[in-house]
Amino acid sequence: MKGKTIVITSGKGGVGKTTTTANIGTGLALRGHRVVVLDTDIGLRNLDVVMGLENRIVYDLVDVIEGRCKLSQAMIRDKHLPELYLIPAAQTRDKNCINSEQLTDLCRNLELEFDYIIIDCPAGIEQGFRNAIGPAQEAIIVTTPEVSALRDADRVIGLLEASELHRPKLIINRIRPGMVKRGDMLDKDDIVDLLAVEILGMVPADDRLITATNQGVPVIHDKKAPSGLAFSRITARIDGDDVPLMDLEPKGGLMDRVRYLMGINRSEYTHA
């Protein structure tokens, strides 16, 4: 068995990388895979709180790399899924205390035992970014439908291509379908047109994601959350299923809209 290492990156901070990492990792585990999510944001770790595992940390990524503990000691088992593990970043160090080769060695080891290793990349394009993309066989870029985030995404695509990570895929996060419909938000077609990149999925802005994150539960566990449904579909695509892109607009009349808001009856969605 040979696992796959995927890096979640963005360039710009605050677009939802960590949330996306947590949900994709959880989604893959929900599909029955053995998964490790790896936080490489050394000094600014957050994947632990998004996963609700912050109180269970004893050892971290840097402890493993510097030999202070065994790999298995730094792996924290998820509360809900026994085949999902987190390796947290160190909080008291900085990005320069590890290098790309060390991280690559670690991931090659993990690939022997796990199906997916999902790396949460720090914001920026400096050493932390270089470290995080080093081990990856595939890259996913998270963006929001804003000029600033998309511009940074374009820059990151160029850097990934230069590092032989070809054809990275894009997740557009925090889409507000009402604003798109009013002509006040960039839509999927604009982004494909200008960035010439494949869209892996679109995630609607969703209050339920915030309430789930408040509780340290990835929103993909919430069957009623539109964002959770979007992450399920994204996860299925990563896992090789042919799932059409969901049009983030409810079709039809009031009842469809209500169903959409309640996140039920997925057959009511139009498919792009």
Add this chain to the structure above:
Amino acid sequence: MLSKLRRPRGREGIGSGPDGSRSIARERLYNALNRDRYDLLAPDVVESLRRDLLNVISRHLEVDDQFHELEIQRKDDSFYLVASVRISSLPRWAAVS
């Protein structure tokens, strides 16, 4: 890396009213990406293009290796590949036709 950047197309239909901020965002993103890609365009891209072009041209014409220019110029919102190559001497048949 050198994926094409196409000028935004005007689009009709839902939501693309003249005052929607989306079209402004689109134009601004287009310009920002163009500007960034222009600034980042690796000099070696231009250099390898120069070599290839001179090779092709010299199959047909006698080129003066010392006098040629090739650059990508920005004019308004568009980009131009501008080449200037001095020809050492014209072949005889070209001079009469």
